[in-house]
Structure formats: C-alpha cells, structure tokens
Amino acid sequence: MSVDAGKRGYSSPLRARRAAETRRRVIEAAAxxxxxxxxxxxxxxxxxxxxxxxxxxxxxxxxKAYLLLEAFRTRYAGTGDWVSLLDASTAQDVLALTDRDEGLEGMIAFLADGHARSADLWTALRATAQFEPVVAEGLAELVRLKGESFEVTTRWMLDLGILPPVDEAEVWALTVQVNLVSAAETYTTLVRDYGYTDEQYRAWLRRTLPVVRP
Incomplete structure (x- = not known):
C-alpha cells in the first residue's frame, strides 16, 4: 500500500464523521x-x-424542500431518513412492548415527545404544501405512511387490550379515530391553543386512547 493510499484510508472515517456532524447541524438549524x-x-x-x-x-x-421534510422526520421520530415510521427505532421500541400498561405509557411518551419536538414543523409542512410541489408530494407520502403505521399501531393496541375488541371490518375506522386523537393537529389545539401542559396532554391521552371507538 502506498503512503497516499494509507492516508486516504485513515482520513476517510474522519471525513465521514465530519460530514455526518455537518448534516446533523444543518438539519437542526433548518428545523x-x-x-x-x-x-x-x-x-x-x-x-x-x-x-x-x-x-x-x-x-x-x-x-430547501428536502430540509423541511427531513427536519420533521428527524424531530418527530428522533431520527431521519425513515421510509416508514415503523422503521424508526423509537417506534420499534414501543411496538416491542407486550404489557398493556407499559404499552400505553410507551405510546403516550412517543406521541408527547414527538409532537413537542415537531408539531410546529408539521404545521409548516401543511402550509408549505399549498404552494411547493415537492413538499406537497412529500407530505402526501407522509400521510400515506402515517395511515399504514397507525393501522399497525391500532392492531398492536388491540392485541395488548389498550383498546376494546372490534370486528375486523371496524379496524380501519378505529385506526382513523386513533389517528385523530394522536394527531399533531390535536396536540397543537390542546397545547398551543388551550395551554395544556405536557403532563396535562399526557393525562388526556391516558384517558382518551383507551376509550376510542370506531
């Protein structure tokens, strides 16, 4: 191996770390x-x-459009570049829970923490999609993926007994209601508009999620 090749091999990990750090700083600044x-x-x-x-x-x-989409993905799930929310490690950790009470608390923490970090970005996404085609396309895909992930989450909550049993034909209708309760828009209404504290929002979810109906 030549001296130059050795230097390149040695410096490559450093360059990769620097590039990753630059990317992190850019995404956070954009957010x-x-x-x-x-x-x-x-x-x-x-x-x-x-x-x-x-x-x-x-x-x-x-x-700029990518930065907005990636800023939301990163802040909501704690990591970026996910195709499906179910691929995010934070979501996988919650769905791995098998105890009803732990599962409910895990879901509440995921939603409360994610919305606290990203609800303003979701509002910005919604507004920007009205005039920016790339963001509109990205938002449409996020909404589609959100529906898929919430159907999986709803079935998981049914399995754990967090939600009361429903017929198979009612699962999608129940998913829509769970999505509504869990939405960033609902968080924004309660926390931004009506001044709920973080703990009040979590207590509201704790009361509301188990009584959601199709």
Missing part, C-alpha cells in the same frame, strides 16, 4: 428556522449561519 419562521421566512443563508457552515454545505445536504 429551528422552519419552526420559528416558516418555509418562506427561512433562507438557506440563515440555515447556514445558524449551523455555522457555508451555504454550499447546506445545499450539499439537500434542497
């Missing part, structure tokens, strides 16, 4: 900007300044 100022009010330059990198480094991570 903060979009949550506070929306899509139009957040520029690539402002993201770069917040992240402490160049605009070229921001562009290398992705377009």
């Amino acid at each position: 903060a900007g979009f949550a506070e100022r929306g899509f139009v009010g957040t520029t690539l330059a402002s993201i770069a300044a917040q992240a402490g990198v160049s605009v070229d480094s921001v562009v290398a991570v992705g377009s």
